Amino acid sequence: MTKAIEQASNATGKDPRPIKLACRNVWKLFGTNAANFIRERDGKASAADIAGAGLVGAVRAVDLEIRQGEIFIIMGLSGSGKSTLVRCMSRLVEPTHGKVEFEGKDLLEISDAALIELRRHRMGMVFQNFALLPHLNVLDNIAFPLSIQGQDRSTREARAREVIELVGLRGREHFYPRELSGGQQQRVGIARSLATKPEIWFLDEPFSALDPLIRREMQDELMRLQTMLHKTIVFITHDFDEAIRLADRIAIMKDGEVIQIGTPEQLVVNPATDYVAEFTRDVDRAKVISARSLMRPCDGAEHGGTVAPEAKIASFSASIVAAGKPFAVVNGTGKPIGEVTPQAVIDLLAGIERAGA
């Protein structure tokens, strides 16, 4: 496990973006006397110890760093602790042990007033079941976070109308939540969380209450918003396809532990455990794996074309098979760093594993 995390942090080690949010050995145990339990053990405990003490280990020894502007996805089966971890990051749930650093400052140390201030202006959250206020219409729901900050009506309604425009809900300002479809309600939830222009944006399974078609539409919507807004996003899902579409990096959780953190491609190519492999099994590998992972050193054969190292196999599989010749993989300077053979592509598409592929 540690190896997997190291590998992940190596991959991001080159990342020049500053760290926005970090968890340092974060624990959340439910049960009586949990704080003493973990403090006595100096922030280390095995699953058996925890169960033996009659506690529930919702989040265990989580270390991770989220960079500014990144879409960081947390995945895992139901009950694996995703929601609890994200709530620890925003201190909706008080971690039992460890540190949560927001721009290098320990979030657990700051005062209540500072926390309120932080949540009012710099954090936003979208909920699985929307959590819209039933007694307010769309406009007032979206303006609500601004109104509790004490902004006057015209300012906050002007801002609310801006975000309504952004999520495409114009004309529904005066509807009440129960008069909207699920997809529309979640748009309101998204608009509401964006109204305060947060820097970090938590989304807890925002689309899982929606049917597949709407879900896809909302994913596109999220991507579109992100290209405009460049938020730091922490996103929970248990749909790996959704994760692949959106993620910069994915953290996989099991029983409260983070098992592996990496790009979708790293998870598919190098799963740390069988559990991770099981997660990625049904993935369309050609859409995840890039030319760089599939290439081998050039052996002097004639090339039928060139591809960038980051290009996904799916983007050139048809042309390489049609050409019947290897493609050169070239980096920015135009120098070939390797080649991809049609056979390797066909094997990948057919799902055949070959040593050294």
Add this chain to the structure above:
Amino acid sequence: MTVTASSSQARPPIQRWLVIWVLALAAVLVVFLLQDVVPWAVDYPASAVVPVADWVSALMGWIKSNLSWLTRSVTAMLGVPLDFALNLLAKNFKIGHGADAFVLPRLSWVGVCATAFIAGYAAGGRKLGMLVGGCFLYIALFGQWTSAMLTLALISIAVPFCILTGLFAGIWAWRKPWAERLIVSPALDLMQTIPTFAYLIPMLLLFGNSPVSAMIATAIFATPPMVRATMLGLTRVPLEIGEFSDMAGCTARQKLWRVLLPSARPTLMVGVNQVIMLALNMVIIASMIGAGGLGYDVLLALRALKVGEAMEAGLAIVALAIALDRLSQAIAHKQATGNVHRSSASPRFWRRYPNLTLAIAILAVTTLLGLFVPAFAAVPKAITFTTAPLWKAAVNWVTINFFDIIEAFRVALILNVLNPVRAFCEGFPWLGAVFLLGLAGYQLSGLRLAALVAALTAFCAITGLWEKTMATVYLCGISAFIACLIGIPIGLAAARSDRFEKIVTPVIDTLQVLPSFCFIIPVVMLFRVGDVTAMIATIAFAVVPAIRYTNHGIRQVPPALIEAAKVSGCTPRQTFFRVQLPLALPEIMLGVNQTILMALAMIIICAMVGTRDLGQEVFIALSKADSGRGIVAGLAIAFIGIVADRLFNAWTAKARARLG
């Protein structure tokens, strides 16, 4: 019953408990037979009675003489809004004194009826408007206007008070779990089981015979549902909504007032509806300590045995109850709807609230007109009806033609059912009852329940009220038993046929909103005063929960289980008896529990029609203003209720646990 409870458990415990129960019953029987040897175990010796009543009297006397400055200032303070409401709705404002006093008229009855119509229309459309307006018009035309408005004025001041107190108490209990566990929940339980009458005595003593003391008694009596609704509503707000408010950066106060309470509105409104209905019920009963109004009319007419007048005032109460209930329910269910075309510029007041403006205008115009046209000020005699002679004639006709049948029925009931049971109950050894109930408590829950049940039962004996307690238990027991015998089959039938349910539902809905007084009137007309009247009125009053819970219990059995039973080859009969009934049993028992509690509350009020039990004890205490006697009897009644309630709940919890 406790024996059957254990009968389906694993084998060895049944046999053990069976043996224990047989031995226990035998022991009690021995005590009963050896009355001459151990008389103190059967009848509590008068010499050993603990004079709790005297102590309470002394305490109340001390409060009265030392805290009179407090009670007097409370009376003065509450008197102001109350007088205003009374003057506005029922009396007139008199400014100045003597002959040259200037009289500002009360609201015109025409205006109030129109306002009732508009309120109904605004809350639930034309049909509700007609219903509510019609009820008020009925009250006016049948000559009950002033009394009804007195009653309404009391309610309209008591209800906001209840709602505010209930809201804050509920919030406090929700915030502080220790307060809920140690203070609020026990207080609510006690308030719910103490009979309405018992509230009146201390109020009478402290605040005198006046509308203010009636109002305070009403406010205390009607607050618990609001407390419960607030606690329930706040705990039921989805977790995510609370999390959202934290993430939006709400302070604790903003979170409560701007997020949680508005989100809990539907549950809170259910509480408001219940507060209104309880307040109406209590205001009627509080007429005994000076509330006046419709209740007082009923009381006077009943005392003079004027059935016609009593019936008329009773029907006016029914009309008022239906109007208030339907209106508050419609307001509770009303939800704002969005609208694409609404402009956001804030319009004028009258554009924003057209109905309110219209109502105020009509009230103002008709009231002013009342200064010049008497027909607007008071309901003109010429257009009022009175049905009193009609009712009297009807009763006369029934009594003349059916006297023999009714009398035979009454006598047979008394001789064959009531008297034997009564004799059995009153002769029951008090020590035996304490012992058996304690044993039941131990079997159902454990030592704590056993101690509680035994202590409360013993209280009734050592205060010297044993015989009266058992008289109450007997009448309450028989009534509740018959109510279940009638109610459960109706509930079962309603659960099996949607058509029948459609017929039953409005009937029980209406029965439920009627103040308890109303049930006595028609029965007293036919059966005169006595235990039979009390029993029949109680059955009619207490049958509702038995029907409702049975129906609901059967209907909530998961369809998947019924399908599973069908697939495994059960006949409909088998499905019903083997699957639905056992699964619904806990819910049905909950209904039985409610029925018992309601029967207890009603039996006490029936003291007015001449029963000889604890209710009468309270009634006498009330007329003599003997607070100690009344409060101790009231506590004894409450303890009967608590014992029954706790035993039933323990049994239901056990049954639930067994069903998983």
